[in-house]
Amino acid sequence: MGASSRMTVATHTLTWMALVCPKRTDGIVTSDQIADSVNTNPVVIRRTLGSLRDAGLVESRRGQGAGWLLTRAPESITLRDVYLAVEHEPLLALHPATPNQKCPIGIGIPPVLREAYDRAEESMKRELAAVTIADVLRETVAP
Amino acid sequence: MGASSRMTVATHTLTWMALVCPKRTDGIVTSDQIADSVNTNPVVIRRTLGSLRDAGLVESRRGQGAGWLLTRAPESITLRDVYLAVEHEPLLALHPATPNQKCPIGIGIPPVLREAYDRAEESMKRELAAVTIADVLRETVAP
DNA sequence: ATTTGATGTAACAGAAATGGTTACGACAAT
DNA sequence: ATTGTCGTAACCATTTCTGTTACATCAAAT
DSSP: OOOOSHHHHHHHHHHHHHHHGGGSSSOOBOHHHHHHHHTSOHHHHHHHHHHHHHTTSEEEEOSTTOEEEESSOGGGOBHHHHHHHHOOSOSSOOOSSOOOTTSHHHHHHHHHHHHHHHHHHHHHHHHHTTOBHHHHHHHHHOO | OOOOSHHHHHHHHHHHHHHHGGGSSSOOBOHHHHHHHHTSOHHHHHHHHHHHHHTTSEEEEOSTTOEEEESSOGGGOBHHHHHHHHOOSOSSOOOSSOOOTTSHHHHHHHHHHHHHHHHHHHHHHHHHTTOBHHHHHHHHHOO
16 A cells, blocks of 8 residues: 555644744744645644644644644654654554454464564654654755 | 555465465465465455565466465565565655645655655564564464 | 634545456466 | 466445535634
8 A cells, every 4th residue: 555645744744833933923823824835725734733732742722813833842753753643553454354263374373463563663663763853854954 | 544454465375375385295276275264355365476476476377287386485585575575655655745845844845754754664674574474374373 | 792813623525545356368287 | 178277357345545615613802
C-alpha cells in the first residue's frame, strides 16, 4: 500500500506554526492560513490539528479571535510525537482473514509476525525521534 | 492508514513452502495448497508468488505437475527481502497536492521530509533484515 | 445584546486501493 | 489427446483517503 499523507500534513502544519506563531503577538494562527500553505481544505487541517491537540502538541481557542497555538517548543517536538499523534494502526498488517487453524503455520505464525513487525515499527519510530520540528524548520528555510 | 497485508501473505507463503517443499520429492507445491493454509483465494497467492518470483525468491513450473518451488535456502531469505519483493511505495507519503509554492515552508519542506522518511524506512528495513524465513518457521512451529 | 470570525463536526462525494472471485487461454508432462 | 496448474484479465464489494459543504457553537469585541 502507499501510505497516508496525514503525517506530512501534520508535520507541515507544526513547522509552519513554528515559523509563524512567534511573529504574532498572541501566537495564534487559523486553519485557513495553514490550509493556504499546505494547499488543502481548512477542514482537513482542523481534523489534523484535532489529532495534534489530543496528543497535547497544540491548543485551540474559540470565539472571536480564535485559532491555534503551539503548546511546546519546536525543539521538543519530534517526528515520532507527530507520528504517534496521527497514526494509530500498526505499520504492517496481519492476515485479512484468520488463517487455517488446522495448519501449524496458520496457527503459529500470527504472533511471530506481530512481534517482528512491532520491532521493525519501533525501529522506524526511533529514527523519527531523532528529528524535531525545529530541525525540519531550520533545514526547510536553509539557503 | 492501516497497511496492506501483502507482506503477511508473502511471508506466510514462504514459511509454508519452507516447511512443506522439503517433504515433496520434487519440492513443488501449488497455489491451491498454499491458499488453503493462508485462507484466501489461489489467485491472490499466485499474484503474491509472482512478485516473489520477480524478486528471485521462488520459481514456477508450468504444464502437467506444475507448481512452485523455493530458489533459496530459508536461512538466506530475510523479511527485508520479502518486503522489497511485495512493497514498492515509500512507507510515508508526501503531500497529496503540491504545497503552496509562494510559501517558504511549502517550497522547502518536501525534500526535508523525504529524507527523514527515507531514513526511518531504512531503519525499519534493517530490523526486518535481522529475521529470516527459517527463523519464522522455527518460532512458528515451536512448542 | 449583537456582531463577528473561527472552531468543531457531521455528512457526503469521488477516487484509489484492497482483497476476493470468475473465467479462460497457455503450457508441458503424461 | 488429456490433464492439472500457471498466468492474467476482468470485475465486484468494501474500505480508506482526501476534499467539500453546511451549520451549530463559542467567546471576544463592539
